[in-house]
Amino acid sequence: MQYDPKSYTNDSVLLNSLARTGNIPLNILLETKGILCQLISRFMSSVVKSGISNDARIWNAVHYIRNNLNSKIKVPDVAQYCNISTDHLIRLFKKELNTTPVEYINRKKIEKAQLLLVLETSTIKEVAYALAFENISYFNKLFKTITGKTPSTYLKEMSVYG
Numbered sequence: 814m815q816y817d818p819k820s821y822t823n824d825s826v827l828l829n830s831l832a833r834t835g836n837i838p839l840n841i842l843l844e845t846k847g848i849l850c851q852l853i854s855r856f857m858s859s860v861v862k863s864g865i866s867n868d869a870r871i872w873n874a875v876h877y878i879r880n881n882l883n884s885k886i887k888v889p890d891v892a893q894y895c896n897i898s899t900d901h902l903i904r905l906f907k908k909e910l911n912t913t914p915v916e917y918i919n920r921k922k923i924e925k926a927q928l929l930l931v932l933e934t935s936t937i938k939e940v941a942y943a944l945a946f947e948n949i950s951y952f953n954k955l956f957k958t959i960t961g962k963t964p965s966t967y968l969k970e971m972s973v974y975g
Contacts, residue, residue, distance in 0.1 A: 856928075868909055870895045870897055870902075870905060871905055871909050874891050874892075874894070874895050874902060874905075875917075877890075877894045877895070878891060878917065878918055882921055882922055882925050882944060882945075883943060884945050885945040886918050886945075888902065888915060888918075891914060919959065920959055922944045923955060923959045923960065926940050929943065929944075930964060930967065931968075931971050937949070937952075937953075937964045937965060940964075
């Protein structure tokens with residue numbers, strides 16, 4: 814039995830397919846789980862343990878940043894969301910996370926770009942725009958600075974595995 818993700822065009826088709834999953838042979842189920850584990854392991858190999866602070870203001874800032882990656886995030890807006898001054902937010906980030914808010918925002922945007930490049934059929938330009946980068950050259954430079962690879966090189970390497 815072949816499964817085509819493109820055939821899941823609407824909810825009823827997807828629900829019918831999910832209802833049939835109880836009939837999947839064990840070998841296919843195990844193979845699917847193995848593929849998913851391999852995909853997750855590719856991301857886990859580059860995970861760096863982050864010691865997110867116990868400070869609620871840092872948690873709020875991180876939450877705000879992660880929920881707004883698709884828009885242009887300004888440090889004063891993050892500070893306002895956390896009810897602290899911009900200078901105080903910068904000092905807290907340096908103290909608690911050993912980075913600045915701008916560096917953290919950029920790193921999170923590039924992490925999301927990596928995910929979108931691997932999981933979506935979007936172009937590099939579309940991913941950059943989706944993450945509120947207005948300048949593709951800057952996106953490419955930042956991507957390379959953070960990952961050590963250009964977006965196109967990263968995409969080529971990931972497609973070799975896929």
